Structures are given as structure tokens and as C-alpha cells.
Amino acid sequence: MSTRDLVLVALFAAIIVALGLIPPVNLGFIPVPVHAQSLGVMLAGVVLGAKRGTLTVALFMLLAAIGLPVLSGGRGGLGVFMAPPSGYLYGYIVAAFVTGYMSERLVTARQTGLVQGSYFFVAAVAGGVFACHLCGVLWLAFVTGLGLPAAFMGTLAFVPGDVLKALIAAFAGRAVMVGYPLLPQRA
Template identity: 65%
Template sequence: MSTRDLVLTALFAAIIVALGLLPPITLGFIPVPITAQSLGVMMAGVVLGARRGALAVVIVLLLVAFGQPVLSGGRGGLAIFASPSAGFLFGWIFAAFVTGYLSERLVNHQQSGLVQGVSFFLAAVIGCIAVLYAFGITYLATAGGMGFQKAFVGSMAFIPGDVIKAFVAALLGRAVMVGYPLLPARLSR
């Protein structure tokens, strides 16, 4: 991994942490808060790609494990990984990876801005909504003792906000692609 890759990965880990400064919104009917940090996960995937985006998330989770209060609401420590929201936290790694992987495959410089934006949006929706929810809801249903149906229905309250976050991440991905492309170049087929 080059120095540039390390710097970019650390930068996006810092962005995810900074988004944790925004207070969480608790819903009451589900023990998982709404946070802005999933936007950082989406942005890491669309801007950095699969490997570097996932690594940025791993850095954040290591900080959490070492007790740093970097999650929304000043949360941190190993106990977080036993909480009902742990599935979403572990899912961040896979969400960033899938978002980045799809961004790397769907977006290239020859496309129009609209196609690039839509491709980034689809990558964020598939990676950071579908994949993330698969991890989060499964863990919430099993370890949280809620049952799958209640966990699924309760998690649907996050969809509108996450779609907005995916749109913002797509706009950022497109802006970075125009000004300073960071996605790994695709190999010619």
C-alpha cells in the first residue's frame, strides 16, 4: 500500500469519526440510533474503492475497540460490539467494500456525469443499504432478541435517510471523479 493510499484511508477514517460528532437520533422502538456515520461509510466506498474504503472502516472500528469515543454520541469500547447495533458496525466493513467494488466496476471516465452519478448512487444503495441492513437486521434479530420481523420492520425507518445519504455520497463521488479521481483504475478487458 502506497503512502497516498494510507493517507487517503486515514482521511476517510477521520471523516467517519467526524460525522460521529453529530448526535445520534434514537427512535425508541428499535435499539439502533440514526447516525450520520453511515454517510462516511458510503463516501469511503464511492471515493476510495473497495479495499481502501473497507480499510478506513476497519480503522474506525479498531479505534472503537480500543475505547476511543468515536461513535455517534461519544460511544466506544468493546461493549459496543455486544450491543444490538453491533451488526451494523461489522456490516460497515462489508458495506464499504461492496460499495467500492461496485463503484470501481460501474463508473469510468468515459461516462457522462449523469451515468456516473447514477452508478455511484446504485453502488451506495446496494452496498450501504442492502448489504449493511442484511448484517444489521440479522444481528439485531438474533443477538438482540427482537425476532426477524420486528427487526426488519423497525429498520425500515432508516431507509429514507439512507437514500438521502446515498444521493449525497453519489454527488461527492461524482465531484471527486471530475476533480481528482481516486477510484482505482479498471483493468482493460
């Protein structure tokens, strides 16, 4: 891995941390807050690809695990990895990989802007919404004993916001593809 790749991984980990400064919103009916950090995960996958995007999230998770308050709401430490919303944190790694992998396979420099943006959106929804929510629902059902149907119904409240985040990530991915294409330069 080159120095450039390490800098990009660190930069996008910092972006995810910065998005955590936006205060989380608790819905009350499910123990998982609404926050902006999943947008950073989608951005890492869309812009950097599978390998670098996954390393970005792994670095972010390491920072949280050693106790730095990098998670939304200023949380950090090993305890957050056992809480009910932890499945979504584990899902971040899967989300970054799936989003990045699909972006690498679907998007090429020769495509029109609309096609690129559409594929970025599909990749962000597949990874950042479906894959992340799958991990979150499974963990939530396991830890809280809610059962899969109740955990699934609870996560549906987050889907519209996450689809909006996927749209933002798609626009950002398209803008980066035009101005400074990082995705085609696979690590």
C-alpha cells in the same frame, strides 16, 4: 500500499469519526439511533474503492475497539461490539467493500456525469443500505430475540434517510471523480 493510500485511508477514517460528532437521534421503537456515520462509510467506498474503503472502515472500527469515543454519541470500547446495534457496525465493513467494489466495476472516466452519478448511487444503495441493513437486521434479530420480521420492520424507518445519504455520497463521488479522480487509481 503506498503512503498516499495510507493517508487517504486515515483521512476518510477521520471523516467517519467527524460525522459521529453530529448527535444521534433515538427513535424509541428500535435500539438503533439515527446517525451520520454511515454516510462516511458510503463516501469511503464510492471515492476510494473496495480495498481502501474497507481498510478505512477497519481502521475506524479499530479505533472504536481500543476505546476511543469515535462512534456516534461518543461511544467506544469492546462493549459496543456486542450491543443490539452492533450488526450495523459489522455491516459497515461489508458496506464499504460492496459500495467500493460496485463503484470500481460500474463507473469509468469515459461515462457522462449522469451515468457516473447514477452508478455511484446504485453502488451506495447496494452497499450502504442493503448490505449494511442486512448485517444489522440479522444481528439485531439474533441478539434481541425479536425475530427477523420484527427486526426488519424496525430497520425500515432508517431506509429513507440512508437513501438520502446514498444520494449525497453519489454527488460527492461524482464531484471527486471530476476534480480529483481517486477511484480509477486502484490500490
